[in-house]
Amino acid sequence: MGKVLIAGAGPAGLAAAIWAARVGLEPWLLERSHGLGGQLSSYTLPIVDLPGFGPAPALELAQKLQLDLERLHIPIQYGAEAVSWNGGRLGLTDGSTLDGETFFYAPGLQPRNLGIPGEDLASPASMSELATLPPRRVLVVGGGDRALEGAIRLAETGHQVTVALRSEHMRARREYRERLETTQAVVLTRAVPRELDRRRDHVIMFWEQGTAWEGDQVLVRIGMEPAVHPNLAHVHQDRAFPKALNMAVIGDAALAAWERSLVTSFASAMRAVKSYVQRREA
Numbered sequence: 001m002g003k004v005l006i007a008g009a010g011p012a013g014l015a016a017a018i019w020a021a022r023v024g025l026e027p028w029l030l031e032r033s034h035g036l037g038g039q040l041s042s043y044t045l046p047i048v049d050l051p052g053f054g055p056a057p058a059l060e061l062a063q064k065l066q067l068d069l070e071r072l073h074i075p076i077q078y079g080a081e082a083v084s085w086n087g088g089r090l091g092l093t094d095g096s097t098l099d100g101e102t103f104f105y106a107p108g109l110q111p112r113n114l115g116i117p118g119e120d121l122a123s124p125a126s127m128s129e130l131a132t133l134p135p136r137r138v139l140v141v142g143g144g145d146r147a148l149e150g151a152i153r154l155a156e157t158g159h160q161v162t163v164a165l166r167s168e169h170m171r172a173r174r175e176y177r178e179r180l181e182t183t184q185a186v187v188l189t190r191a192v193p194r195e196l197d198r199r200r201d202h203v204i205m206f207w208e209q210g211t212a213w214e215g216d217q218v219l220v221r222i223g224m225e226p227a228v229h230p231n232l233a234h235v236h237q238d239r240a241f242p243k244a245l246n247m248a249v250i251g252d253a254a255l256a257a258w259e260r261s262l263v264t265s266f267a268s269a270m271r272a273v274k275s276y277v278q279r280r281e282a
């Protein structure tokens with residue numbers, strides 16, 4: 001029996017590997033970074049919406065998934081990025097190849113950009129890094145879960161936080177919206193970024209409306225988009241689709257923005273593996 005190749009060791013790729021092993025296939029996991037868990041490694045708040053689990057830290061889920069891999073003897077190759085697939089052979093960035101009977105692609109997401117001049121002045125630091133710094137004036141652009149999760153963390157660790165929304169409303173879950181209200185964070189609505197600039201030791205965000213915000217750090221958290229390699233998948237209406245035969249895109253990359261979650265990543269992996277088994281046995 002050939003290997004079932006899986007690229008991406010986030011929740012979807014891990015679930016696909018576990019399902020593949022359970023149905024008697026031979027999974028082989030590839031992860032381009034040097035740790036498993038994907039987005040789980042950037043959570044700053046506990047997981048509350050995975051039925052039967054938690055509230056508990058995301059790290060605990062990543063550890064449990066790692067134990068599952070070990071229990072099922074599933075190999076995982078780190079520092080291995082998939083860049084091509086021809087229906088039976090996977091190419092990696094280092095030029096090596098792996099043969100497989102099918103390929104599950106679980107690349108997850110990457111941050112979306114504002115696309116404004118000076119955007120590279122926005123802070124590349126993670127929320128966790130910023131939270132440890134002395135109090136600063138921080139602008140968080142975005143009103144989704146990631147933006148608010150970070151804004152809450154920074155406001156609760158003593159930073160002077162401003163949250164900028166394009167519209168009147170935040171998309172983030174109610175729990176985050178309510179918790180933000182208990183902090184000193186200021187919320188700007190209908191604030192459309194035009195340009196980011198630096199003045200000596202601080203940064204200035206200019207809005208379309210003509211006013212500006214001045215402070216120390218700008219964090220852009222305006223959502224995510226599929227992190228696909230152009231050889232492997234194409235993106236249409238924010239969802240990724242396979243570019244070759246005999247492969248499936250799974251997890252957040254394959255799902256509409258409103259569907260993306262741990263539960264749906266696990267489910268999309270299960271569906272892809274079971275549907276492959278059905279076709280294989282037909």
Ligand SMILES: Cc1cc2nc3c(=O)[nH]c(=O)nc-3n(C[C@H](O)[C@H](O)[C@H](O)COP(=O)(O)OP(=O)(O)OC[C@H]3O[C@@H](n4cnc5c(N)ncnc54)[C@H](O)[C@@H]3O)c2cc1C
Binds near residue numbers: 031
């Ligand atoms: C801060 C934060 C908080 C969240 N909180 C919750 C929550 O409370 N509840 C919830 O349900 N969801 C939450 N989510 C969303 C949830 O984590 C995602 O839905 C889930 O991680 C998606 O899993 P995935 O495997 O599709 O992608 P990811 O987790 O993004 O994993 C993708 C993996 O693929 C690897 N990769 C990419 N391309 C390649 C390649 N070509 N070759 C090899 N490896 C590759 C990446 O390095 C990464 O490890 C949160 C997300 C964030 C960022």
